[in-house]
Amino acid sequence: MVELIQMEGRQAWLKRYGDGGSRALSLGALDFIAQRMGMGPLRPPPHRVGGEALDTEARRLGELAAQHVHVPQVLGRGKDSLVLSDNGRSLAGWLRDARDEEGCDRLVRLALQAIGQAHATGAYFGQPLPRNMTFDGRRIGFIDFEEDPLEVMDLAQAQARDWLMFGYGVARYYEQRPEALQALMQEAMSGETRDVNAQTHQVTGRLQRLAAVCNRLGRRARRLSHAVLVLHSATTLSVLVIGTLAIDWFSDGDLDVLRLLVG
Numbered sequence: 078m079v080e081l082i083q084m085e086g087r088q089a090w091l092k093r094y095g096d097g098g099s100r101a102l103s104l105g106a107l108d109f110i111a112q113r114m115g116m117g118p119l120r121p122p123p124h125r126v127g128g129e130a131l132d133t134e135a136r137r138l139g140e141l142a143a144q145h146v147h148v149p150q151v152l153g154r155g156k157d158s159l160v161l162s163d164n165g166r167s168l169a170g171w172l173r174d175a176r177d178e179e180g181c182d183r184l185v186r187l188a189l190q191a192i193g194q195a196h197a198t199g200a201y202f203g204q205p206l207p208r209n210m211t212f213d214g215r216r217i218g219f220i221d222f223e224e225d226p227l228e229v230m231d232l233a234q235a236q237a238r239d240w241l242m243f244g245y246g247v248a249r250y251y252e253q254r255p256e257a258l259q260a261l262m263q264e265a266m267s268g269e270t271r272d273v274n275a276q277t278h279q280v281t282g283r284l285q286r287l288a289a290v291c292n293r294l295g296r297r298a299r300r301l302s303h304a305v306l307v308l309h310s311a312t313t314l315s316v317l318v319i320g321t322l323a324i325d326w327f328s329d330g331d332l333d334v335l336r337l338l339v340g
């Protein structure tokens with residue numbers, strides 16, 4: 078639970094790390110499928126709760142700050158809560174309010190650059206969705222680090238995961254212009270290592286195959302994101318794949334499609 082508070086005349090965020098709901102079953106299913114299908118970057122990191130989640134978040138915030146990534150400062154710490162400095166308004170809010178395509182592209186390009194720059198220093202995020210990113214009018218920032226992907230994958234896979242997450246997160250703003258998103262992603266990913274591009278390409282290729290199966294399963298399963306197609310072409314410099322296939326392949330790390338596949 079996160080609450081906006083005032084501290085010494087400034088805005089800050091009180092984040093409590095409660096018990097959380099158990100998602101063990103769906104996360105286990107996703108892990109099984111991600112491993113079976115050779116999609117390492119989609120393996121869910123252990124879902125920590127309470128003090129363990131707090132410790133993970135505090136540790137990750139420290140690591141990222143040391144890598145010069147714009148993340149909140151830890152202003153206070155209790156048994157099951159942290160007080161974090163305000164990192165700016167959520168990128169999701171900015172994107173919702175963007176007046177036109179140009180405004181949207183400008184924000185997405187800044188966000189992609191911030192991800193690429195952080196990766197170049199060896200950083201990784203885990204869930205860089207627009208709601209877990211911030212913008213203060215100047216700098217793109219990142220929040221929400223209760224889970225650490227490096228517990229279940231290597232750095233190249235974790236960085237590939239970031240591109241997949243971000244691509245998925247912004248796909249909804251590019252339903253009418255997937256080629257514009259592809260161009261932006263391609264530009265940003267050109268600075269990535271061969272390994273990260275190969276990992277991203279492999280996952281999106283396999284998701285496309287999964288999408289084909291889902292296609293036969295019905296309407297709900299058919300809602301896979303453009304991100305899959307957009308990223309796949311962004312990582313090959315090959316043909317432009319403009320998919321009208323809408324695939325909702327995960328929300329918050331959970332694969333809807335996969336939940337469907339397993340029952």
Ligand SMILES: Nc1ncnc2c1ncn2[C@@H]1O[C@H](COP(=O)(O)OP(=O)(O)O)[C@@H](O)[C@H]1O
Nearest residue numbers: 079090149161162163164165167208209220221
């Ligand atoms: N330090 C912060 N700066 C700005 N906004 C924040 C901050 N911490 C949390 N928020 C806001 O609260 C929301 C939820 O916080 P988050 O850390 O993502 O927790 P959750 O684990 O519940 O997703 C974010 O999407 C963002 O809008």
Ligand SMILES: [Mg+2]
Nearest residue numbers: 208209220221
């Ligand atoms: Mg969040």
